[in-house]
Amino acid sequence: MSTKTKDAINPESQIQNPKSKIQNRLSSHPSHKVDYTRPIEFEFNGKKYTAFEGDTVASALWAAGVRVLGRSFKYHRPRGPFALTSGDTNAMVRVGDEPNVRPSMKLVEPGMAVESQNVWPSLNADIMSLTSYGSRFMPVGFYYKAFFRPKALWPTYEKVIRNAAGLGYVTTDTPDTYYDKKYEFADVLVIGGGPAGMSAALSAAKTGARVMLLDENPYLGGHLAYERQSVDTKNGGAKAYELADQLAQQVLAHPNIQVELNTSVFDIGYHLWVGAVKEGWTNTDPDSIQNPKSKIQNPEARLLKIRAKSLVAANGAFEQPLVFENSDLPGVILGSAAQRLMHLYGATPGKRAVVLSANRDGLQVALDLLVAGVQVSVVIELRDQPDSDLVTVLESAGVPVKTDSIVTKAQGNKGVRGVFVSQAAKELPLSPGGIKAIRGTKEFVICDLLVTSVGWTPATGLLYQAKGRMDYDEQRAEFLPAHLPPKVHAAGRVAGAHSVKAELLEGEMAGLNAAADVGFGKGASKKLQNEVAKLKAAEPVRTSALTYIPGGKKSFVSFDEDVSIKDVRDSVAEGYKSMELLKRYSTLSMGPSQGKYENANTMALCAEANNQTIPETGTTTGRPPFTSVPLGALAGRHMEPVKYTPMHDWHIARGATMMNAGLWKRPEYYGDPAAEVVGTRNSLGIIDVGTLGKLRLYGKDVPKLLEMLYTNKWSKLAEGGVRYGVMCNEEGIVSDDGVTANLGGDEWYMTATTGGVTGLYQDIEWNLQSGWDFDVHAVNMTDDYAAMNLTGPNAREVLQPLTDIDLNNEAFPYMAARQGTVAGVPAILMRIGFTGELGYEMHVPAGYGLYLWETLMDAGETFNITPFGVEAQRIMRLEKGHFIVGQDTDALTNPFMAHLDWAVKLDKSDFLGKPSLVRIQKRGVEQKLVGYEMLDSNIVPEEANQIVVPNPDRPIGLETIGRVTSSRYSPTLEKSLGLCWLPVDQSEPGTEFTVRIRGELHQGKVVPIPFYDPDGKRLKS
C-alpha cells in the first residue's frame, strides 16, 4: 500500500481540529463549503434546526438526521434527496412563499421556513400513502380506465384526483416582487465551471477573447469540488478539490473571464441566443443585496440574456440511478451524492453503508465513506475485474468486494434499514436487465445507506437545444455528441471524457477552438486534438449497460412521477411503443426534473420492451427550459407600454375620465358627454385626436401607392386636396379607413385609425420591400405629431386670428388641406369633419401640442369652447351616420355592404382586394349596414344586441338576422338611434325590426343616414 492510499483510509490524517466535532458532522476540511463557525437557525415543518453557512436545505436536514423531505406525486411514498443536484426533484419543498424549491440547491438562510410538500395531514402520517397498497389497481394510466361511469360522477372523481396531484401550493398573498433582466455578450460562453469548463475558459481567455463562465452552483469546481482523491493532470498529480481551487483562482483572477455563479442556462436558441437564470447571490456579486453599493433591493432571480459568439458546453453528466425494488427509499443515494454530503457539507451520510458499484467512481466512494468513518458492510461490484488498486485497499480495510452478487431490494419504512443481497448470474456483456439473482442465496444486510455508482448520463439537453446530434455509443452506454453545429463545442463529461486529465485537455481544446471560431487565436493544435482523442479512447468505460435489477415489484424508473418498470412494459404492451407515446401515456420525464435522472433508463427499458436496440428506440425531444425558471424571472419588470399624448396631463387636470385606446390613453369624457355634444354643435368644441395613425409619404409614386392601398382613385387629387378612402385586405374585407392629403411637392400625409396604423405601416413596408417597386418613402409619425380637432360653427372665427392661412370658405374649402402656422407653430390643417360641424384638424410637432391646445382653449373662451372626449365624438359621428372600422364592420364586411359602393373603383387597374371585390360585386351582398331609430326613444340597445325573427325550430324560438353595432341616445335629435346590420331585403328605410335587449324584445325601424344635417350644410359652410 502506498502512503497516499494509507492516508486515504486514515481518518485522523485529514482531521484538522478534532475538538470541534459536531453531531453528524465530519471534522472541518478545506473542501467543505460550510463554515462551522457560523451556525444558522431555520425551521422545517415548524421544528427548529441548526445549519451552517454554506449548507443547502438538503445537506442541513440530512446532517440533522432528516431523511424524508416530502411525498411522491402519485403514491405519496416517502422521499428524500438522492442526487443533491439541481436535477434532484425527488422531494421538493416549500421555502417561505416559494413552492417547489429544490432542497439541494437552496442555501439555508437565517430564519428560513421550510415545509414539506404533497403531504396530508403530515409528512410522517400521510393518508394518501395508503394508495401505495392499492397500487396494483392503480397501474400506469389507470385514470384512463376508470372514473367515467356513470358519467355524472367524473367531476367528483376528478376533484379527488386534482387534490391528490400537484406538489406545492400557491397563495394569493405572495407579493409581486422585483425581477430584472440583464443583457450579456461573450465571445466565448462556457457553460459549467468544472475542470473542462474552467480549462476552456482559461484557454479561450488567453487568446484575448472575452469569456463568460456560468455555473449553477455557488462555487466553481464541478465534480472536483466534492472529490478528494488524487487526480492526474498534465502537470502531475493533485488532490481534486485543491485542483478545483487552483483553477478557480486563475479563472476568477483573469481579466477576460466574467464568472456568474448560481446561474443555470436553460435555453439555447438560434444564433446562440442563450437564456440563463441567476438565483441566489453571494456578497461578492456586484448586484448582491449584501453589497452596499448595489441599487437592487431584492433580486429574487435575474434573467440573463446572452448573445454568445461561440459556446462551450461543459455542463457535465448526471450520475445514473440503478432501478430496483424500493430504490426510491430515502437513504438510497448516488455515489456523487454521498461525496457531496461528506466533502462539501461535512455531513455524515450514514452509519453503515452498502455500496453498489460499476466503475472506479463507486470504489472511490466506498473508500471515501471509510475515511469519513462510515462502516462499509460490503461493496457489490458489477464489473468482473474492478480496479485492483482500490479493491486491495478496500479489502485490506476489511470491506468485502463481491463481484458475484447483486442488491435486489432496499428495505425499510421511511428510510433504508437494510438491503437484500443475492448471488447473481450475469449475462456478459451486460444488458439493461442482464443480471439474475440466484434463488435461495438471498441474505439481508443491515445498513442505513445504500450508495450506487453505476454510470453517468451526459447532460446533453442543452446541446440538443443548440441543434446538436447525439449518437449512442454502445460500448460506453452513453449518448455522446456526434455532430455539433458551427461554433458549438462540448468538453468533459457531457462529451464522454471522465478522467480529469482528459476533461482538462478537452476543455482546453474546446476553449481554443471556440475562441478561434470568433477570430481569436488559431485554435487547438493537431497535437492537442490527437492527445484528447487518444486519452478518451483509452479511458475505461464508466457507465454500465445494466439499468435495472429484475424481479422487483416497486422498481421506479421515475421518482418524479412514480412510474415503475412494470408501467413501462405495460405501456408498451398497450401499444405506446415509441418513446414519445410512452412518455405521454406513462408521464415519464414529464415531471419537474424533466427526466434528467430517468431518460437514459427509460430508453433502455423501452428498447428492451420493444425488442429494439437503444439507438433504434431513440430519444424524446429535448425541450426548453433545461431547468425550470420562475415566471417572475422570465417576465422581468412589467413593461407594458402606455402612450400619452402631449395634452395628457391637461386632460387629467381637467378631471377627464381616461380610457384605453390601443396602447394610448384618451379622455372618454370630462363631464357630461351629452353636454359636450351640445356645446360643440351650438358653438365650439375641441378634441385631442393625437392617437390617430399618421404617416408621411414621400416620393413621386405616392399616388400609385395610394391607388393600391385604397379602393378609390387618387391620381387626380390636386395639391391641397384631402380625400377619404377605405382600405381592404386581399379578401375584399374593409381593413382600415382614413384621409390622405396631397401636400404638394411629392409629399403626402395619411391618417389611419388608432388601432390600425401599426398594421397598416407594416403592410406598406412589406409591400414596398417585397413587390411594389414604387418610389415611396413612408415614415410613421404617429408618436411625433400631436393632433387636435377644433370644431363647431365658431371654429373659423376663433382660429383665423391665430393663423397665417386664409380660412375663408372659398380659399380653404371642405376637404382641403393647408400648411402654415397656427399660433406660430408649423401645422398641417385639414378641413374634415367626423363630427358633422365645420372643423379644422391640426397636426403639429408633438412638442408644441400642449402649447397649441392651451392657446386654442384661451382663444375659444369667448365662445365657451368645450373640450370633448371620445364619447361625445362617438355620439356626433353616429348622428352623422359615420361607421367605425372594427366596431360597425367586422371580419366579413366588404365596402358594398357598408354603403361604400361610391368609394370602390373597380375600373382601377389594380388595388388590394380588387379580385375579391369583383366577385363580390357580381354576386351581390346579403347584408347591409343601415341607420335605425328605436320606436320608443327611451330604449337604447346595447351594442351587439341581436335583431331577431321568430323561428320555432331554434332553441329559444328566435333566429338572428342582424345586429346592432352602434347605439346611442342622440342629445341633438332626442332619439335612440344607431347603426345595425340587416338582410338586404329588410334594409329599406321604414322597415321595422325586432331587437333583443337583455332578453326582451323591442321595435326599431330603418331610417336614412345621416340622421343629422343630411346635406352636410354645416360641414361645408
Next chain:
Amino acid sequence: MSLKLLKQGLNGSKSLTPMWREQPIKDRYDVVIIGGGVHGLATAYYLAKNHGITDVAILEKRYIGRGGSGRNTTIVRSNYLTPEGILFYDESLKLYEDLSQDFDFNIMFSQRGHLTLAHTDASLRTMRWRAEVNQLQGVDSRVISPDEIKELVPFMDLSDHPRFPVMGALYHPPGGVVRHDAVVWGYAHGADKRGVHIHQLTEVTGIDVEQNKVVAVQTNRGRIKTGTVVNATAGWCTLIADMAGVKLPVETRPLQAAVSEPLKPFLDTVIVSGTLHFYLSQSDRGEIVTGASVDPYTSYSMDATLGFAEGLAGHILELFPSLGKVRLMRQWAGLCDMTPDYSPIMGFTPVEGFLVDVGWGTYGFKTGPVSGKRMAELIATNRTPDLIAPFKYDRFFEGRLVGEKGAASVGR
C-alpha cells in the same frame, strides 16, 4: 373501480392488449387517410362506426398524435361568433361529452367553465355579441362582471392595477379541457377495433392522379391503390395537397405553449385574454397549461423560443401577480395552418377523390370529433353535409368567407 383495472390488478400485465395493432400494409384500401391526428383518426372511426366502411388506412409519418393533437392546450368550447360556427363547434362539444363512454376510455373531459376576458370597450362589445348569438343558439354563455369573475378566479388581479384592467368576461360554463392524447388514443382504439389499419412510421411521398382522379398514394413502404384520399394533416397540409396538384390558401405558423411545474389546485376555469395574448388552465396533474398567439412569422419550425416564454410570463403575471415564483417547466411548439378567414377547409377539391380536412389554425383540437363525423358522412354519402358546407374549398374563389376571425381565440 372499473372492471378493467380490477382485471389488470389481479391478472397482471397478461390481460393487456394493444390499443391499436400493427397491421401488415395492404396494396389497396377503399379510403386512405393521411395524418394520424385526432381529425384523421376520428374520420376513420366514424367511417367504420357510423357507415360500416372499414377498409380504411391511416398513414402517419411518425406516431399518432405527434402533431397538433398532442401539442394544443386542450381547450374545448362552443361559444363562437357566427351561428354556423356555433352549430359546428357545439356538435363537437356534445360529442366530446360522450366520448369516454363511447371509447370505454376516460378522456377526462372537464367542463370546468371558460372565461374570455374583456379588457377594452371593443372586446366587451365582442363578448356581448358572442353571448347574444350563443344564447339564441342555446349555448350557455353570458357576459359577467369583474365581481363575478373574482368569485370564480380568486387569483386574478381585478383591480385597476394591470395595464389593461379586466372590464368583464364572456363566461361559458360548458367549456373546459380534455386530455388531448387520450382522445387520439381513444379514436385509434375504436378505429382499430372496427378493422381500420393504423400505419405509423409511414410517410406519404406522392399522390398519383390520373385524369384528374386520385388512383394511389406513394409511401416509404410502397404504393397503395385507392380512389379516396383524405388529407387530414396539419403543418404540412399544403405539401400533401401539392402532391395531388391542389393549391391551398394556407400559411403555416408556429404556435407555442408551455406548462409550469405541478401545483395544488388553485384555478378551476379556463382563462383567455385576447388583449394580453394568453390563455391558461390548470391540468389535473396540477400544471398551469398556457399558450399565446401564433408566432408572427411563417415557419415549419417546432422550436420553442425564449422570447415567447418571456412575453407569456409577463402577460400571465400582469393578471396573476402572485404566481411570480411558480416555475415554467416545459415549452414546446406546434404548427398551425392558417387560412385567410381563420376557418378550416373541408371536403371536396378540384381533384376527384382528393378530400381535405385542413386549415385548422389554432382550433383543430376542439373540432376533431365533429370533423371526423362529418367527413366520414361526406365520404360515405358523397355529398357535403350542411354543417360543414360553409367550409368548402370553393369559398375562396367565390368570396364567401366565414366570419369566425373575431372568435378564433387569441391566436391571430
